[in-house]
Amino acid sequence: MRRVRGLEYHDWLLLPLVVVCFGGAIWMSVIAVDSYRAEHGGLAGDVTIEDCVFADTDDGPEWTCSGPFVSADGAVRIDAVTLHDRFRAPLEDGTTVAGTVSGPSADTLYTDDQLWWWLAGVAVAFLGIGIHFLRPILRGGTDVVTPPTVDPAHAAVADQSRSLPAEWDDVPPPSAREVTAAGAPTAAGPKRANLVIWKVLAGWLLLGSTIAGTLWYLAEWERQQDAPLTASALGTVTATRLGADDRIEVAYHDDAGDEWRVRWRPRDADSYREGGQVPLRYDPTRPDEVMPEYPEFFEFEPPQRIVFAHIALLPGFVLAWAWTWRLGRWTLGTLRRGRPAQASVRVAELHWGTEPTSYWLELRSEDRTWYQRVVWDSRLVHWLHRNPWSAERLPSSVELRRCPGFRRMYLVDVAGVGRLWPASTARSRPPINYELSPVELSSLGFTEPASRHLKMLLALAALAGGGWLLAGPPGAAYLLALIGGYQLWGGGAPWRGFYAVRP
Incomplete structure (x- = not known):
């Protein structure tokens, strides 16, 4: 468990x-x-x-x-x-x-x-x-990747550069009294509003609206498929119990007097006997395009486009429902009274990844330690940059507001930052598929290469193109909103994530 x-x-x-x-x-x-x-x-x-x-x-x-x-x-x-x-x-x-x-x-x-x-x-x-x-x-990680061969001369230069101390490493960490006196924020200090919640609400509303738009487009497409079936006729059942599907054969005559035959699978095979009548509709320009007047009495395989579209919509339904549940817990959590606690900021890296993916908080309250992921916010990055000692070496005083639910989830109020919204439930152990480590301020000025941005844009363009072919513009917008929704669900770190502050 x-x-x-x-x-x-x-x-x-x-x-x-x-x-x-x-x-x-x-x-x-x-x-x-x-x-x-x-x-x-x-x-x-x-x-x-x-x-x-x-x-x-x-x-x-x-x-x-x-x-x-x-x-x-x-x-x-x-x-x-x-x-x-x-x-x-x-x-x-x-x-x-x-x-x-x-x-x-x-x-x-x-x-x-x-x-x-x-x-x-x-x-x-x-x-x-x-x-x-x-x-x-099951084991919380993947196979260890063997590092590539490195030139010994380059490795020596890299080791020498890494051994150089950073500017804040030359200065001993101040005491908690000095940090407070220097103006580091505490739970009793001034609070700032954190509006990251609007980003989450916008993503949730966008996902819901694109799901509704995709369903409307599919319904409109089905109506367009039935629109040409304007002519009507009365067919006669000529054969029953055909093959393994117990289908019936129906013969009818079009306006020109030509006879056509079609086979359908009734929901109740005993309801149709040879010689019985079946009302139907057909396309006058293409009499082979025909449907029964009451299709609810027959079993039809849905068009492949509809099947694939509903499969693609399934994760969107799940995510929209999960976001609704989480937003409800957040709303009730804001009504609860906060209690003091200590928190340290951590960054998470996937065991099989190469860079940080989200922010986690290590919360200590009542002799218990909890680990919880939070929604990414640039204000937290800037606060870490301004307060390196309080962020790295001394835990910060925060207030916790527990959200109702079976599993723990806390709204975390940090003075000088605002409210940090949870992106996961709180657990008593670190996540098994992440490695949590302290924030390295030296990495905040790192810039990702333009080639990575181009690859991401090409991948998103290909995804949007597939959604367009599947369900038109609403399908393309839905897939992009789904990717954004999953990104927000996991913390919402952008492509440059933790590197938004320049030194």
Whole structure:
């Protein structure tokens, strides 16, 4: 339980990927075992094609066909089995396909004897990917990266430069009385308003509005797809219980008198008999584009665009709900009375990263120590730059206001800075996937290279382009708002994060 509570934001993002990988491994393993049983000890026979279902996949249009199966000796008959193979064009009704099934209760016909080899390989690949991402989550880090080879002469010069003392290291740290007398802020000193909360609220509102805009765009797109279906007709059911999906075949005549046939899968197959009537709508310019007048009585596969869009919207829904819950806790926390405590500022670096990612506070209250991440604010950076001793070597006096909830979360009031808003719950142990270290003021003047900014901009542009293709301008805005929302959720440090102060 402690390890679960120690999981951080980045770990929770990796867990869905791990679940998908292990789920894919299990799924492929089940199919591989069934294919192996069909090849070794299964029943050989023929399937008479009765129905083919269209699927618009990433590789183009494909068809999955099914029909009744009869074993070679005629002893076993299965009402409907599905061919594992997919076809670029539907097979004609009545076509016979030879293959094997795993047993009398099977529902899949296999025509490739070596299929289980490929499925087992894919299962192993999924399993390996899942273990690769699960291992750092369980142990709180990743493999140690071997540093590159460095020229000994350059290494000696670097060691010599690092050994040079910084300007504040030559001066002994003052006592707590001297720091207070020099004007270092304490909990009783003047407070400043901290307006970083508006940045969080803006990100939360932007995420919610882009989610709503994306849903509106998808609904509008679906309405545009149905708009051309202006003509109506009365179709006649000509066949029922077709293939493994129990679909029905409906024949109708367009305005020109030509006959067209379409197949649908009803939710209740017993409700439609041969000779029954089905009202429908179709496009006069393209009579093959047809839909039932009451589509709620039939099962239709949603368009691939809609499926991908809803998958992309899922993390946005989760994040918006989580932000709503956190903002509610913040609001109730502001109504509570503060209590004194001591705090030290720490920077966090991922074990597998190369630079700081967020600010943490080490809070000491009532002989207990808590670690909590806070939302990034430039005022904290400037305050650290002005008060190096109080920030580095002496804990600062603060006030804590506990937010209601099952897990601890504190609003931290720091005189001279304002209110620091929590970006995580408070835990009794340091985070397992971060290394917390004191703030190094010498790094506040570091400037990131322009190439990194360009790479980030290109990545965001590619992400926005994918969202535009998926759900238009609202989709592009949603993906960018989602990235910004996750950034705020994890502390909100910008690209230059802790390097906003120039020496």
